[in-house]
Amino acid sequence: MTSTTFLLAQLFNGLSTTSILLLIALGLAITFGVMGVINMAHGELMMLGAYSAYVLQNIFVKYLPEHYFGYYFLVALPVAFVTAGLAGWLLERTLIRRLYGRPLETLLATWGISLILQQLMRQTFGANNVEVRSPGWLTGQLSAGAGLEFPYLRLFIIAFTALSITLVYMLLFRTSLGLKIRAVTQNRAMSAALGIRTRKVDAYTFALGSGLAGLAGCILSLMGSVGPTTGQNYIVDAFMVVVLGGVGKLAGAIAGSFAIGEFNTLLESFSTATMGKVLVFALVILFLQWKPSGMFPPKVRSLD
Amino acid sequence: MIRSRKDWLIFGSLLIVTVTVAPLVLSDFRLNLLGKFLALAILAVGIDLIWGYTGILSLGHGVFFGLGGYCMAMYLKLQVGTAGTYMSDLPDFMTWNGLTELPWFWKPMYHFWAAMLAAIGIPALFAMVFGYLTFRSRVQGVYFSIITQALALVASLLLVGQQPYTGGTNGITDFKEIAGFSLAESSTQKGLFIATVLCLALAYLLCRWIVQSKTGRVLAAIRDAENRLRFLGYDTVGFKVFVFTISGALAGLAGALFVPQVGIISPSNIGIVPSIEMAIWVAVGGRGTLAGAALGTLLVNGAKSALSESFPDIWLYFLGLLFVGIVLFFPEGCIGILRLLGRRFRWPARRSTPRPSETMLPNGLEELGD
Numbered sequence: 001m002t003s004t005t006f007l008l009a010q011l012f013n014g015l016s017t018t019s020i021l022l023l024i025a026l027g028l029a030i031t032f033g034v035m036g037v038i039n040m041a042h043g044e045l046m047m048l049g050a051y052s053a054y055v056l057q058n059i060f061v062k063y064l065p066e067h068y069f070g071y072y073f074l075v076a077l078p079v080a081f082v083t084a085g086l087a088g089w090l091l092e093r094t095l096i097r098r099l100y101g102r103p104l105e106t107l108l109a110t111w112g113i114s115l116i117l118q119q120l121m122r123q124t125f126g127a128n129n130v131e132v133r134s135p136g137w138l139t140g141q142l143s144a145g146a147g148l149e150f151p152y153l154r155l156f157i158i159a160f161t162a163l164s165i166t167l168v169y170m171l172l173f174r175t176s177l178g179l180k181i182r183a184v185t186q187n188r189a190m191s192a193a194l195g196i197r198t199r200k201v202d203a204y205t206f207a208l209g210s211g212l213a214g215l216a217g218c219i220l221s222l223m224g225s226v227g228p229t230t231g232q233n234y235i236v237d238a239f240m241v242v243v244l245g246g247v248g249k250l251a252g253a254i255a256g257s258f259a260i261g262e263f264n265t266l267l268e269s270f271s272t273a274t275m276g277k278v279l280v281f282a283l284v285i286l287f288l289q290w291k292p293s294g295m296f297p298p299k300v301r302s303l304d
Numbered sequence: 305m306i307r308s309r310k311d312w313l314i315f316g317s318l319l320i321v322t323v324t325v326a327p328l329v330l331s332d333f334r335l336n337l338l339g340k341f342l343a344l345a346i347l348a349v350g351i352d353l354i355w356g357y358t359g360i361l362s363l364g365h366g367v368f369f370g371l372g373g374y375c376m377a378m379y380l381k382l383q384v385g386t387a388g389t390y391m392s393d394l395p396d397f398m399t400w401n402g403l404t405e406l407p408w409f410w411k412p413m414y415h416f417w418a419a420m421l422a423a424i425g426i427p428a429l430f431a432m433v434f435g436y437l438t439f440r441s442r443v444q445g446v447y448f449s450i451i452t453q454a455l456a457l458v459a460s461l462l463l464v465g466q467q468p469y470t471g472g473t474n475g476i477t478d479f480k481e482i483a484g485f486s487l488a489e490s491s492t493q494k495g496l497f498i499a500t501v502l503c504l505a506l507a508y509l510l511c512r513w514i515v516q517s518k519t520g521r522v523l524a525a526i527r528d529a530e531n532r533l534r535f536l537g538y539d540t541v542g543f544k545v546f547v548f549t550i551s552g553a554l555a556g557l558a559g560a561l562f563v564p565q566v567g568i569i570s571p572s573n574i575g576i577v578p579s580i581e582m583a584i585w586v587a588v589g590g591r592g593t594l595a596g597a598a599l600g601t602l603l604v605n606g607a608k609s610a611l612s613e614s615f616p617d618i619w620l621y622f623l624g625l626l627f628v629g630i631v632l633f634f635p636e637g638c639i640g641i642l643r644l645l646g647r648r649f650r651w652p653a654r655r656s657t658p659r660p661s662e663t664m665l666p667n668g669l670e671e672l673g674d
Contacts, residue, residue, distance in 0.1 A: 111627055116621055
């Protein structure tokens with residue numbers, strides 16, 4: 001392999017890691033970045049999405065003729081979004097709204113929720129990881145010559161991430177709900193005075209972020225087997241993305257996951273997977289010395 | 305909180321009873337369990353110092369605990385000498401990982417006092433450097449919690465990944481003796497128990513002295529209004545680094561006392577999950593009350609060993625509900641409940657304590673002195 005193809009392959013692998021990371025962090029960028037809620041159960045909401053894919057796969061195998069199987073994943077995506085979104089909505093209505101403005105308490109309480117959800121999933125689906133089979137149209141790869149090969153699965157994930165971001169942008173900046181979400185996060189009291197039902201907007205925003213987590217989990221199930229604690233492994237990465245990128249802007253999440261994804265793949269290829277993670281963490285700490293509020297710091301006039 | 309002569313009396317008699325009566329009354333197994341919990345209580349008191357009093361929630365204290373624990377484990381492993389499975393000078397896991405020589409950082413650990421010094425000094429030093437780097441860049445509140453959580457993840461990954469040097473996932477175990485005494489002997493375990501109780505008492509007195517001093521007032525002010533304090537000309541970074549270092553040192557000491565009593569340390573004592581559980585011990589007992597932190601540690605760990613043995617499925621639900629319930633309904637923890645009961649039944653109040661809701665402090669954390 002020549003150095004150019006090596007570089008291209010690395011770049012592609014990095015991009016693929018980036019897109020998964022971004023998909024996971026996108027939901028967090030809404031709940032943590034926009035609303036300021038630390039949701040430690042985000043990983044478990046992802047797993048709800050992953051298990052939705054698993055359940056639908058089993059339903060398709062059992063009840064529908066074989067040639068429909070390829071479509072199961074297309075059904076699984078909206079189902080995962082709705083399941084996780086509903087769970088998030090419920091979580092906001094019952095727990096999180098009592099804790100606004102107390103981020104450390106929210107962190108601990110949602111950690112408790114994550115333990116409960118993990119145990120629920122363990123008892124429902126078993127402690128062992130389950131396999132989700134990729135539909136036929138995602139197997140195989142695109143050959144670009146010179147030993148370069150792009151698996152369809154990874155191309156699909158990259159495209160899906162791009163689509164998700166576009167839709168979230170459209171939602172936030174082109175719809176009236178998006179306008180209300182941005183208004184409430186910028187100035188809650190003024191929005192309420194102008195007749196926006198802020199509590200309702202809170203619930204919708206949190207449900208949106210949770211639904212995105214479900215989508216991420218659904219996609220993640222294609223990458224490998226999933227179990228009750230799989231989500232926990234990704235949650236730290238996702239939080240680091242938001243901290244590195246800067247809170248409050250989607251561009252921050254994009255830049256943050258790009259930086260972490262590319263650096264991770266690059267450093268991994270020179271050392272081991274563990275050392276790659278350790279080095280990325282050290283780089284994030286060093287970067288925060290230089291830019292304490294991340295790459296895209298929110299503009300504020302007040303302190304705290 | 306010790307303020308009067310009466311409190312000293314309670315503290316002293318509690319100490320004497322634990323040191324003298326517990327080893328006589330409890331079976332070896334129970335005593336060992338209690339010793340383990342009391343070692344963890346040292347760590348909890350340290351967490352309370354930074355969380356309850358300074359408002360910094362660290363989700364990476366497993367790392368400092370682990371540094372102390374691993375230092376002690378290295379010493380204990382080297383004490384095994386050629387009596388191990390492979391009749392070699394090297395620890396068993398090094399032999400099967402193909403190492404032929406002891407790594408340099410293992411060498412000082414032949415000496416007990418060097419290992420003890422390292423078990424407290426290394427976590428303290430690490431906490432100082434890490435604290436300086438993060439506090440200096442004004443990483444505050446939840447951001448600090450998230451970064452320390454990432455630290456816990458990275459540390460446990462690193463320990464698993466460097467198997468030839470750290471024992472990997474299995475950790476370091478299979479010890480024989482400490483400073484010439486066999487660990488299997490009941491008398492050695494009793495000695496370790498007493499040492500743990502004394503260390504906990506000293507740690508408590510140290511933290512109490514800090515929070516009652518002028519520094520303690522600055523710490524509480526950092527918790528309540530850090531920016532205002534900065535505008536007044538205080539170097540808040542220095543104070544935070546100081547208190548974080550103390551907390552790291554206490555966690556290291558806890559680790560060093562934990563390992564000989566439990567007989568193993570592994571990455572599963574260090575990662576994200578154990579680290580965040582440490583925070584709930586403090587919250588259950590009551591934040592901002594040093595004694596509460598120790599009490600909470602005993603309660604939660606006692607419940608864990610009672611429940612997780614007989615009903616492992618229920619334990620996780622219980623722990624989850626504990627996290628939610630404490631935050632929603634009992635933010636002041638057990639000490640808060642006791643105080644509430646005391647007021648309700650009009651027990652003679654020692655001094656008029658303003659109700660937490662009347663003060664400006666968040667969540668009714670304990671008010672500052674008189």
